[in-house]
Amino acid sequence: MTERQISQAVIRRLPRYYRYLGELLENGVERISSNDLSKKMKVTASQIRQDLNNFGGFGQQGYGYNVKYLYTEIGKILGLDKTHNIVIIGAGNLGQALANYAAFERSGFLLKGIFDINPTLKGMTIRDVPIRMMEELPEFVQNNDIEIAALTIPKTKAVEVAELLVDNGVRAIWNFAHTDLNLPKNVIVENVHLSESLMRLSYNVNRYNYFNAKE
Numbered sequence: 118m119t120e121r122q123i124s125q126a127v128i129r130r131l132p133r134y135y136r137y138l139g140e141l142l143e144n145g146v147e148r149i150s151s152n153d154l155s156k157k158m159k160v161t162a163s164q165i166r167q168d169l170n171n172f173g174g175f176g177q178q179g180y181g182y183n184v185k186y187l188y189t190e191i192g193k194i195l196g197l198d199k200t201h202n203i204v205i206i207g208a209g210n211l212g213q214a215l216a217n218y219a220a221f222e223r224s225g226f227l228l229k230g231i232f233d234i235n236p237t238l239k240g241m242t243i244r245d246v247p248i249r250m251m252e253e254l255p256e257f258v259q260n261n262d263i264e265i266a267a268l269t270i271p272k273t274k275a276v277e278v279a280e281l282l283v284d285n286g287v288r289a290i291w292n293f294a295h296t297d298l299n300l301p302k303n304v305i306v307e308n309v310h311l312s313e314s315l316m317r318l319s320y321n322v323n324r325y326n327y328f329n330a331k332e
């Protein structure tokens with residue numbers, strides 16, 4: 118299939134399809150109609166059909182979707198059929214929490230290295246991965262086919278460290294530092310802001326009061 122432009126909104130929904138289909142598979146479900154999937158996921162059936170049509174559509178009229186096939190195909194679209202080598206930069210609270218989270222490995226994201234500037238962390242290991250000092254980073258990244266770097270360092274350092282990573286061949290940054298990185302267009306950046314998610318939650322908790330107060 119030739120590559121086509123797929124909207125970011127669709128891409129954002131794919132991991133959720135993947136998760137639901139994975140659960141169906143675990144429960145031994147072999148096929149599912151878009152209507153049943155729609156009820157489960159609380160998304161309209163037409164949205165599901167439209168989303169999956171972006172990739173050529175996987176359903177058959179009157180049969181529904183083959184769960185295993187759809188799960189596998191969405192996994193391929195998301196690049197989960199391959200392994201991806203990751204490093205974490207910044208072994209503080211957040212970096213250590215990410216490093217301790219073993220479930221990434223199950224999706225093919227392999228933690229290869231953890232880096233920091235704090236010498237007291239040197240040699241400490243998290244799930245058998247040693248924390249290394251930043252001086253070792255360029256050579257390590259070049260020699261270990263590192264594709265993705267998670268940035269969990271203070272925002273004042275994020276830009277220069279991101280540039281160092283990219284100069285040494287890293288293609289994607291999972292950016293937790295609260296700053297824009299402005300990297301070349303061919304570098305993929307995914308910004309993660311838990312506080313924004315919390316603000317959305319707060320909006321939903323609060324909106325009833327806000328709009329009632331306006332009336």
Ligand code: NAI
Nearest residue numbers: 207209210211233234235269270271272274293309310311
């Ligand atoms: P922390 O202070 O516990 O850890 C930061 C670590 O980075 C320290 O170990 C420090 O030695 C290391 N570091 C500093 N400069 C460095 C450099 N140039 N190269 C390599 N390592 C360096 O902080 P915490 O709580 O882990 O937060 C880390 C970052 O993540 C902060 O920027 C924070 O604002 C951000 N954060 C973002 C969240 C999000 O949802 N996006 C949530 C929580 C934190």
